[in-house]
Amino acid sequence: MSQKLKLFHNPRSRAVTAHWMLEEARADYELVPIAFDPAGARDPALLAVNPMGKIPTLVLPDGTVVTETAAILAWVADAYPQADLAPAPGSPERGTYYRWLFFCGSCFEPALIERMMRADAPPLPKGMAGWGSYDDVIDTLEGTIAKDYLVGDRFSAADLYVGAQLWWATTFKAPRVADNPAIQAYVGRLTERPAFRRVTGG
Ligand SMILES: N[C@@H](CCC(=O)N[C@@H](CS)C(=O)NCC(=O)O)C(=O)O
Incomplete structure (x- = not known):
């Protein structure tokens, strides 16, 4: 095997x-x-x-x-x-790490898909949709990525996921992402990483 x-x-x-x-x-x-x-x-x-x-x-x-x-x-x-891509299990940072790692799949991605692929439909009711609304998701991310990293003072898998999704959303000009200086500064810091460049050939 x-x-x-x-x-x-x-x-x-x-x-x-x-x-x-x-x-x-x-x-x-x-x-x-x-x-x-x-x-x-x-x-x-x-x-x-x-x-x-x-x-x-x-x-x-x-x-x-x-x-x-x-x-x-x-x-x-x-x-x-x-x-060293995650805080140690049981450490105070572990909860914050999980929070942002799972925010992408639970909130950012469905909100983005609703916004981009159902742009002409009325927004789903905020209380029923697990992601609330696209604007709530972007406001939340904007407030969080103002510092260099999501968890403590170093890069983790949570940054990798949030950064990858924001980079992906940027490529198809997602509103409030592609034109957002704070988000673009965050994406720029992450996509400079050698490992990202190796996989994207950048
Ligand atoms: N929930 C999955 C989503 C995976 C997904 O939708 N992948 C797409 C590519 S980006 C796919 O495999 N599409 C091909 C298909 O559904 O046939 C995850 O978070 O990884």
Whole structure:
């Protein structure tokens, strides 16, 4: 059995975030390229491990499958403690770290998708939508990223995820992101990191 981690990957997908994380951790991994079929057919090798047919999907050497970007980042951070990408379990910073790591998938991403893909529809009721509203999400992020890092005074997987999503949102000109000097300064600091440049070829 291969001792390497396997990341199902496409360079134009959320798998870039997981790839960036594996590079930050200096993990031993291989990429399994996944092509997107315009007709929507999913790769059978991917479906065999993840019935959602989604990437990123990470397969561990023992065959365990980890899906969902936040889960992959949390797993990698804990598996490579020497890379110092997460505060120690039980430390006061751990709660803040989890908060921002999970904010992306629970709040930022659905809010962004609602705003970009349902721009003409009335906003969903704030009390029902788990992310409240796009503007609440952006206000919250703006207040948080004013300091260099989300957790304490150093880079963590939470910055990697928030930074990757803000960078991704910038590429398609998301309102209040692409034209926001504080957000762009934060994204700029993170995307200068050598590991990010290695995965994006920048
Ligand atoms: N909840 C997943 C979302 C993953 C996802 O939607 N990935 C997209 C690529 S960015 C995908 O695999 N799309 C291909 C498809 O659904 O066929 C995560 O956070 O990782």
